[in-house]
Amino acid sequence: QKEVEQDPGPLSVPEGAIVSLNCTYSNSAFQYFMWYRQYSRKGPELLMYTYSSGNKEDGRFTAQVDKSSKYISLFIRDSQPSDSATYLCAISTQGGSEKLVFGKGTKLTVNP
Amino acid sequence: GAVVSQHPSWVICKSGTSVKIECRSLDFQATTMFWYRQFPKQSLMLMATSNEGSKATYEQGVEKDKFLINHASLTLSTLTVTSAHPEDSSFYICSASMNSYEQYFGPGTRLTVT
Numbered sequence: 771q772k773e774v775e776q777d778p779g780p781l782s783v784p785e786g787a788i789v790s791l792n793c794t795y796s797n798s799a800f801q802y803f804m805w806y807r808q809y810s811r812k813g814p815e816l817l818m819y820t821y822s823s824g825n826k827e828d829g830r831f832t833a834q835v836d837k838s839s840k841y842i843s844l845f846i847r848d849s850q851p852s853d854s855a856t857y858l859c860a861i862s863t864q865g866g867s868e869k870l871v872f873g874k875g876t877k878l879t880v881n882p
Numbered sequence: 883g884a885v886v887s888q889h890p891s892w893v894i895c896k897s898g899t900s901v902k903i904e905c906r907s908l909d910f911q912a913t914t915m916f917w918y919r920q921f922p923k924q925s926l927m928l929m930a931t932s933n934e935g936s937k938a939t940y941e942q943g944v945e946k947d948k949f950l951i952n953h954a955s956l957t958l959s960t961l962t963v964t965s966a967h968p969e970d971s972s973f974y975i976c977s978a979s980m981n982s983y984e985q986y987f988g989p990g991t992r993l994t995v996t
Contacts, residue, residue, distance in 0.1 A: 776925075778923070785933045792934050806987075811973075811990065811992065812989055812990065813886075813888075813977075813987035813989045813990050814926070814975070814987045815987070816984055816985075816986075819984065826996075847913075858925060858926070868979075869916075869928060869931060870926075870985065871927070872925040872926045872927075873925060874924065875904050875925055
């Protein structure tokens with residue numbers, strides 16, 4: 771079983787839609803959860819960082835963590851064409867500055 | 883702030899030659915740098931972790947004699963792919979950390995070995 775599983779998609783939605791991206795992980799030792807956005811041929815950019823169960827909101831983005839189910843989600847409200855990118859979940863046992871284990875990434879396209 | 887650069891952004895080399903990729907933290911001192919490899923439609927896979935002034939820690943399955951990492955200063959780490967082969971063609975990305983909760987990623991280097 772892989773340490774983190776992420777549906778690679780691709781996912782295509784109309785502009786304005788609510789997008790839900792998800793990852794599951796297998797090891798309860800993972801305590802830190804991040805979502806990165808990666809545009810084609812670019813390095814990842816940190817979107818959200820959280821270490822506790824529950825929701826964390828930042829503008830149109832909401833990160834959700836359920837440690838009991840080992841399930842993390844990223845919701846994007848009012849999606850825009852500029853949100854089109856690959857979204858990667860990343861998890862760590864010791865914090866975001868330590869070794870990260872990445873999901874495979876979900877390719878999202880938001881159609882105008 | 884927290885900008886990481888990589889050079890070159892892309893490189894083509896012949897099989898059997900060596901290639902050096904630089905990773906620089908431009909506006910902060912990075913105590914730890916990480917090197918990742920990403921194949922098409924695959925996720926980032928950590929290759930090694932390096933701390934300034936000490937030997938890099940390689941992940942299982944990564945050949946340390948093939949992928950030489952040097953972290954000579956708090957703003958510069960280099961990855962040298964020695965005796966490159968076509969299967970080494972990939973997207974190499976570095977990240978840098980200054981003991982905060984975040985890793986700052988570089989823009990990546992696309993290596994093609996012919």
